[in-house]
Amino acid sequence: MEELKKKGIRLTLDAEKLIEEKKIPDEELLQLEKKFITIEDVSLILKKKEEAASEELSYQAQKVSEIKESEPSPIESSISDEPSPSMQEEKPTHAVSGLPSFHPLAKEYSAKIEIREKLDVTGNSRTKGEVEDFVAYFRNRFERLSAMLRAYPGKYTEADLSSMKSLLQQKVRVIVFVSEIRTTKNGNLMLEVEDLTGNFKVILSQKDERVFENAKKIVRDDTIAIEGKVLEAFIIAEDFEWPDIPLAREPKESPHDLAAVYLSDLHFGSRHFLDEYFNRFVEWINGKSANPELAGRVKYIFVAGDLVDGIGIYPEQEKDLVVSDIFKQYSMFSDFVDQLPDYIEVIVSPGNHDAVRRAEPMPALPDEVFRGDVIKVGSPSVVSIDGFEHLFYHGTSADSWISTLSNLNYNHPEKVMEECLKRRHLSPMFGGNAIVPEKLDYMVIERVPDIVHFGHVHKNGYSNYRGTLIINSGTFQDTTDFQQKQGHVPTPAKVPLYEFKGKRLRTLDFTR
DSSP: OHHHHHTTOEEOHHHHHHHHHHTOOHHHHHTTOOSEEOHHHHHHHHHHHHHHHHHHHHHHHHHHHHHHHTOOOTTOOOOOOOOOTTEEEEOOOOOOTTOOOOOOGGGGSOOOEEEOGGGOOTTTOOOOOOHHHHHHHHHHHHHHHHHHHHTSOOSSOBOOGGGGGGGTTOEEEEEEEEEEEEEOTTSOEEEEEEOSSOEEEEEEOTTSHHHHHHHTTOOTTOEEEEEEEEOSSOEEEEEEEOOOOOSOOOOOOOSSOOEEEEEOOOOBTBTTBOHHHHHHHHHHHTTOSSOTTTGGGEEEEEEESOSBOOSSSSTTGGGGBSOOOHHHHHHHHHHHHHTSOTTOEEEEEOOTTSSSOSSBSBOOOOTTTOOOSSEEOOBSEEEEETTEEEEEOOOTTHHHHHHHOTTOOTTOHHHHHHHHHHHTBSOOSBTTBOBOOOSSOTTBOOSOOSEEEEOSSSOEEEEEETTEEEEEEOBSBOOOHHHHHHTOOOOBTEEEEEETTTTEEEEEETTO
């Protein structure tokens, strides 16, 4: 209940006891938007949970009944007990004889796609890589993230760092850029910070355990707001915050019973490409299953990078290739697109194995290498689909995040994106992965997304962070020797599918 106390929210004793007993998370209590929470408020939350659980059980029972009536084959879908937020893992069916004709619902609807072109570097790159470009890049980032922080007023008056000497012994709020992080001989954290007016030092004392533990996640080049007391040589911090995304948000609803499939890291051309599993997916999306209704609601397929395995991406990659011609690799992806139903819209963004610049932000795939019937966007990019705002990003910065913060690892890639959303930035640590200094920092998360889709680490992962659904979509490539050395444990051929009307996430497992 630390978050409640931080925000000054009071609880009755019986309410506090029930919260601890039922382990109700702070985020659910904060959604009440009350300064004083009673036992009745807590009981209402529990009642709604019970009703939701009852509805889910009824829905699953109905689905099981429907499956039994349709007399499926032995490889029919089954609901997995593996826990994951708002997600069921199911085994899709394969083609069987005597099927009724395929009547896809998605064919009856027009696609609703809106690309936020100003937030995509494609066609907008203006940098020459000169000193003034780097200055403009960091200034643009700082100004935009500072504006987000100012949307959440603090306890103290905001001040510039240039005025610190005139504010001795006063308590202030400063919005700063973290240029250096050190541990003092007393075990405290010292930050060297700057803004557009000057620089200063900040001390975060280990005596305040809550703030100190959170401060261990501050990374170099973070933009944060700090509240504390001004001394001669530094600010003693009482608290700090990242820009973060808002807590209270209205849930999106769609009147159309449509769905989207999320893919990434296909790696066409790799010796480790999983043809058998991928062909099962292609059969399923074309309605060749004992229960084609779900496939018939898929209107969109998104591919978040690494369409192909590429050439010369890592040492001795040639040993892992069955196709060493980049154009033929993309031809294989085009063949896949040609096999899809014509009513499905395919949206692709590039990854570090694709034929674009390795540094981020990455522009969309050029026509010279790939002219498939798809919508091409950059990485990152922002696209609205049926009213749901999507942030697409291949996820290359995951490597530097995982190597920097001890609480992150390749088994839970969704946690990486939570850190990005907190900071409203996909790759704040300059130098962690290659960044092109555009005059607009395209890695800033300008708009709050409904869904974040990324890949890169070949591991499925899901979470719901403050109302934003996070999807890491796995791969269709088996483990390479290089990945084993890097500590990657892929979850191949597990395909996330999201239903817009029911706001339901499933994972379809094509390995079984």
